[in-house]
Amino acid sequence: MRNPDSTEHRPEGLATDVxxxxxxxxxxxxxxxxxxxxxxxxxxxxxxxxxxETSDIPSRLxxxxxEHPMGTDPLGRDLLTRVLYGGRVSLLVGFMVVVISLVxxxxxxxxxxxxxxxxxxxxxxxxxxxxxxxxxxxLILLSAILHEVEVPLFQRNSPMTIALAIGLLSWMTTxxxxxxxxxxxxxRDFITAAHSVGASHSRIMIRHILPNVIGPITVQxxxxxxxxxxxxxxxxxxxxGIRPPTPSWGNLxxxxxxHLARHPWLAIFPGLMIFLIIISVSYIGDGLRDAFDPFKVLxxxxxx
Amino acid sequence: xxxGDGLAVPPHIHSIGGDVGRYVVxxxxxxxxMLLLISVVLFALVNIAPGGPLAGYGxxxxxxxxxxxxxxxQFGLDKPLPVQYVVWLIGNDWMRVDADGDGIAxxxxxxxxxxxxxxxxxxxxxxxxxxxxxxxxxxxVYLMSVTFAVVFxxxxxxxxxxxxxxxxxxxxxxxxxxxxxQAIPEFWLGLILILVFYxxxxxxxxxxxxxxxxxxxxxxxxxxxxxxxRHLILPVxxxxxxxxxxxxxxxxxxxxxxxxxxxxRTARAKGLRERTVLSRHALKNAxxxxxxxxxxxxxxxxxxxxxxxxxxxxxGMGRLYYQAALQRDYPMLMATLVITAGIIISSSLLADIAYxxxxxxxxxx
Numbered sequence: 008m009r010n011p012d013s014t015e016h017r018p019e020g021l022a023t024d025v026x027x028x029x030x031x032x033x034x035x036x037x038x039x040x041x042x043x044x045x046x047x048x049x050x051x052x053x054x055x056x057x058x059x060e061t062s063d064i065p066s067r068l069x070x071x072x073x074e075h076p077m078g079t080d081p082l083g084r085d086l087l088t089r090v091l092y093g094g095r096v097s098l099l100v101g102f103m104v105v106v107i108s109l110v111x112x113x114x115x116x117x118x119x120x121x122x123x124x125x126x127x128x129x130x131x132x133x134x135x136x137x138x139x140x141x142x143x144x145x146l147i148l149l150s151a152i153l154h155e156v157e158v159p160l161f162q163r164n165s166p167m168t169i170a171l172a173i174g175l176l177s178w179m180t181t182x183x184x185x186x187x188x189x190x191x192x193x194x195r196d197f198i199t200a201a202h203s204v205g206a207s208h209s210r211i212m213i214r215h216i217l218p219n220v221i222g223p224i225t226v227q228x229x230x231x232x233x234x235x236x237x238x239x240x241x242x243x244x245x246x247x248g249i250r251p252p253t254p255s256w257g258n259l260x261x262x263x264x265x266h267l268a269r270h271p272w273l274a275i276f277p278g279l280m281i282f283l284i285i286i287s288v289s290y291i292g293d294g295l296r297d298a299f300d301p302f303k304v305l306x307x308x309x310x311x
Numbered sequence: 312x313x314x315g316d317g318l319a320v321p322p323h324i325h326s327i328g329g330d331v332g333r334y335v336v337x338x339x340x341x342x343x344x345m346l347l348l349i350s351v352v353l354f355a356l357v358n359i360a361p362g363g364p365l366a367g368y369g370x371x372x373x374x375x376x377x378x379x380x381x382x383x384x385q386f387g388l389d390k391p392l393p394v395q396y397v398v399w400l401i402g403n404d405w406m407r408v409d410a411d412g413d414g415i416a417x418x419x420x421x422x423x424x425x426x427x428x429x430x431x432x433x434x435x436x437x438x439x440x441x442x443x444x445x446x447x448x449x450x451x452v453y454l455m456s457v458t459f460a461v462v463f464x465x466x467x468x469x470x471x472x473x474x475x476x477x478x479x480x481x482x483x484x485x486x487x488x489x490x491x492x493q494a495i496p497e498f499w500l501g502l503i504l505i506l507v508f509y510x511x512x513x514x515x516x517x518x519x520x521x522x523x524x525x526x527x528x529x530x531x532x533x534x535x536x537x538x539x540x541r542h543l544i545l546p547v548x549x550x551x552x553x554x555x556x557x558x559x560x561x562x563x564x565x566x567x568x569x570x571x572x573x574x575x576r577t578a579r580a581k582g583l584r585e586r587t588v589l590s591r592h593a594l595k596n597a598x599x600x601x602x603x604x605x606x607x608x609x610x611x612x613x614x615x616x617x618x619x620x621x622x623x624x625x626x627g628m629g630r631l632y633y634q635a636a637l638q639r640d641y642p643m644l645m646a647t648l649v650i651t652a653g654i655i656i657s658s659s660l661l662a663d664i665a666y667x668x669x670x671x672x673x674x675x676x
Contacts, residue, residue, distance in 0.1 A: 034490070136345045139655045141648075143614035144632060148644050151636045152356065237496055241618060244498050245633060260499060264622070267502060268510040275506075278499030286494035293490075 021221075028298035035294020038287035045284060049098060052091035059084065059092040060252045068270050078272040080262065090277055093254040097236045097284070100170045104235035105228045107174025112181030113224065117212055119182070120189025131186070134179045142176040143241060150247035164250050166239075173238050181227050188220040222299030226292055233288035240281050256281050331667050338663055342656050349652045350425075354396050357641050381412035387420075400424050430646035435638050440646040444628065450527065451616050451627035458547045462554045469555070470562025471594060477567065485559060492556025497615055501549040501622035508545060525624035546623040550615050554608075561604055566597040599669050606662030609655045 029035055052059075063083035071078045077086035119130040149172045192198065193216065201211050242248035243257025251258055256277045263273035383389050387398055387408060398406075403420030410418050423429035430440040473485040505524045512521035523529070523542050532538060569575065570593050578588045617629035624630070628647060635643035 132341075132345070133348075136348050139345065139610060139652060139659065140349065141610040141613040141651050141655065143617060144648055144651060147617075147632065147636045148353075148356065148648065151639050151644070233494075240496060241498065241614075244496075245617065245621060247636065260502065264502060267506055271506050271510075274499070274502045278496065278502065281496050281499065282491075282494050285496075286490055289490055289494060 025222075025295070025298045029294050032290075032294035032297055034290040035297075038290030038294070041283055042287040042291065045094065045280070045287070046098065049091050049094035052088065052095065055085065055088040055091065057085035057088045059089045059254055068266070070270075071272055077276040078270070080259075080273060081266065081270075086259075086273065086276060089254040089259060090256070090280055093256045093259055093277065094280065094284075096166050096249055096253070096255040097239060097281075099166045100173065100239040101232040101236040103167065103170030104174045104177060104238075105232050107171065108178035108181050108231055109224070109228060110178075111174070112178035113185050115178070116182035116185025116187075117189050117217070120186035121193055121208070121212055121216070123190070127186070130182075134182050137176065138179045140176065142173075143238070145176060146172055146238070146242055147245065147247050150242065154247075164253060166249065169239055169242065169248050170235075173235055173242075177231060177234065177238075181224065181231070184223050184227050185220055188223055189216055192216050192219050222295075226296045226299060229288060229292040229295055233285045233292070236281065236284055236288075331664075334667055335664050338660060342660050345656055346649075346653060350400065350649060351396065353645055353648055354399060355392075357645060358392055358395065384409045384412040384414060398422060398424065401426055402429060425646070425649060430649075431642040433635070433640055433643045435635065435640040435643065440642050443631065443643065444646060444650060447626060447628045447631045450625065451620070451629060454543070454546060454550075454619070454625060454627060455612060455616065457543055458550045458554070461547055461551050462558060465551075466555045466558035467562060467594075467598070469559040471566055471589070471597075473559065473563045474566035474570065474597075475589060482563075485563070489556040489560040492552050495553065496618075497549050497553060498618040498622055500552060501545070501619060504545045504549055505622070525622075527626060546619050546625060549622070550619045553615075557608075558601070558604075562597060562601065565600050566593060569593045569597045599666065602662050602665050602669065606659035609658050613651050613655070 061084070063079075065083065066075075066079055067081055067083040069075055069079045069083075075085050075087065077090060080086055080089065115130055115134070119127040153168065153172075189212075198211060198215060201215050206215070239248055240255065240257035240260070243250075243255040244261045246258070246261060248257055249255035251262065259277040260274060263270075263277070266273050387395060387403065390398075398420070402422045402424030404423060406420060407416040407418065408420040409416045410420075422431065428441060430444075432438065433440050433443055436443065469485055473482045476482055508522040509520045509524035522545055524545070527539070527542055528534070529538050529542075570589075575588060575593055578592045579585075583592075613629070616627060617633060619625060620627045620629035621633055628651075632644065632647045634640075635647065
């Protein structure tokens, strides 16, 4: 028997459905627009006539003007160019963290939710424990250790290293979310049916349950990207992330701290970029949440 | 979950003593492996890395290999890692150690281990780590308590009004503000506040900056309450904004859940005034999830403390941690992390226990 309410859509059907509902959310559309513009500008940063790292002392600390829309920094470099190149770091880190937290969190949550029992207990205690760690403090410690030693794969000052460190500390919400969905869905009739025709555990998990969890995962991944960008800029602001001369929004702000009184534009623009990207991402996440209605599945089985 | 309308109390509440008691014990026992796991992970992080914990110690002067070897023996770093971990945990006053580093273990150790409150000496200041932390912890707690007093005083009414007048102009404004408020990084907000209130505005009376940009009080001045308050305004504002945005949104949805429940309709049907219904019946229950949320948020609070204390030169634990990290002062870093994790785990334990008492509907299995 097919349940008319079940989320059995063909792939393109789901996407159209989601997009139709997503469009009705004005904040989400505005967020998508702003994010696309920012990403476009960041991708095209190479077209700028200025170099992000070569100093030009005669034109140092100029206020915003036509030639330098965001002004110049203490070494005469064009701030707009540096901000756009900094955006590359932020977006790369944000994207990588999402990938890492999916790669760790999704299988962990799936196994815990599907098998339950002691496996669930052990995996969730580990998740809880990592969750209680104040992540920034651990990141600072990791960064201090990595700065001291030469470890293969962990190049200093590379966005990948930062992304890996942040990613290792941000998969927990994904794991919990996936677990809750698996826990709810594995009790449903179509899973019993799949078992009865001899489907293997891995097939049931990947082919039958996972498609139902796409919604919550997408929403969480979007929000996670915002947190990761915020985390990277915070870490770089403190001097434990990306270090100058490579620009990143965080280290641009930390540099601005010393010049706050006389050259405020140095502090205003990089922060504004962080703000714009985070607010766009959270509106998009909100729109996706409504569009996917991730709790529909859970409501159907009476979980909430 | 739902009990009969005629009953004032759910039937199982009479057995609450034994029930909650067992729950509290079980929940407390769960906290112990968590803390142990955290301590193992931290210890491994610091000690497995090439160079080991002494990397930060010898950095200031060039060290001869013999001297380094001697130091290693004195610190017990020549022993296998599990032994080092146990020593870090429970001390070495029960075993013979090589105090002068000549390769012969001749006397009992003096370390008591972190379980007995001995976190060792700071590489940076050569003072006991615990003493340094205890000097700074009260300053952080002071700033956080004021911040959270402000957060709850503002967020609770905002969230409540927003829920009661759902989709009104006020509600839409609050929702927009809550998105914006959570998107502003607190370190950037701190810089902007300094820009406006320290470098931008002047006080009309003294010609001095309107508000101080850092520190807890004016140095070399007598104690004055007004001076203390002036120094609190900017750091509290920078940290509070995001949390007000977050908690007002949280309380709004929690309140919306509650006001659609049957017992609120019953209260209205009894003829109670709307104010009474909302503040006595609805708000009380809407506040319960806040207890758990606050415990979940605690780790982020310590994160925020690092930024705020950095930007506003606040002499707290966050700044201490930052300085320790700059100089790779591993005993200090590990102690701060262990103590912070301990505070967080015990607070979430307390929150769960409080929850069990506040909400008699939940079951303990």
